[in-house]
Amino acid sequence: MIKRFRNVAVFVFFLGVMFLTACSSSAFSGNGEMTRVDQEEVKDFVEKEKQGFLYIESPLESDQEDDEQKLEWINESAENQKINFYVFDYGSLENMDEVENYFQKLGQYSETFGYYENGELKSEFDFDDLESNAAVEQLETFFQEMKEKYSD
Numbered sequence: 001m002i003k004r005f006r007n008v009a010v011f012v013f014f015l016g017v018m019f020l021t022a023c024s025s026s027a028f029s030g031n032g033e034m035t036r037v038d039q040e041e042v043k044d045f046v047e048k049e050k051q052g053f054l055y056i057e058s059p060l061e062s063d064q065e066d067d068e069q070k071l072e073w074i075n076e077s078a079e080n081q082k083i084n085f086y087v088f089d090y091g092s093l094e095n096m097d098e099v100e101n102y103f104q105k106l107g108q109y110s111e112t113f114g115y116y117e118n119g120e121l122k123s124e125f126d127f128d129d130l131e132s133n134a135a136v137e138q139l140e141t142f143f144q145e146m147k148e149k150y151s152d
Contacts, residue, residue: 027052027115028147032079034071035086042088046105049119051150053078053085053143058110059093066111070127070135074113077139085113113139115146122150 016029032071037045037054045054055074057067078085088111097120108114110148113125127135 009027009104027117028083028143028151031079031085032075032080032082033084034078035084037086037088039092042086043105045086045116046050046119050127051115051119053083053089053113053115053146054106054108054111055085055113056085056089056108057089059090061090061091063111069132070111070113073135073139076136077143079138081140085144113142115142115150117150 001071038060042054044050045052055071058064073087103109106114108121113127114121115123123140123142123146132139
């Protein structure tokens with residue numbers, strides 16, 4: 001009787017772990033956490049067909065303030081929506097040939113925020129012509145649109 005109870009308890013435990021793992025792997029769940037990814041991680045992101053949100057920082061030092069402002073907006077929106085996201089810095093690459101190579105793989109320009117499903121860019125939020133007082137609200141709308149379109 002005790003052995004049977006223990007087997008049931010172990011089964012329920014593993015079932016719970018599998019459920020939590022499945023839930024936490026969704027691009028639409030989290031706590032608004034930002035994760036910086038390096039060259040290999042962003043390459044794996046595409047090749048291993050992962051899903052999630054990715055901001056690409058500019059390789060130009062002159063764009064650093066713009067990147068910081070955009071990341072503030074994204075961070076606030078992601079926290080409000082409880083969605084984690086990734087950041088990749090094109091500036092971490094050795095030369096412009098490498099930047100071009102990664103752009104070919106990602107299909108995403110710098111200073112943009114994209115959503116990937118199965119390693120493929122599905123939609124991109126472009127900050128051009130964005131009014132700063134509406135940035136957070138528009139990013140939250142972007143999160144909601146992606147969730148409605150691609151969530152299980």
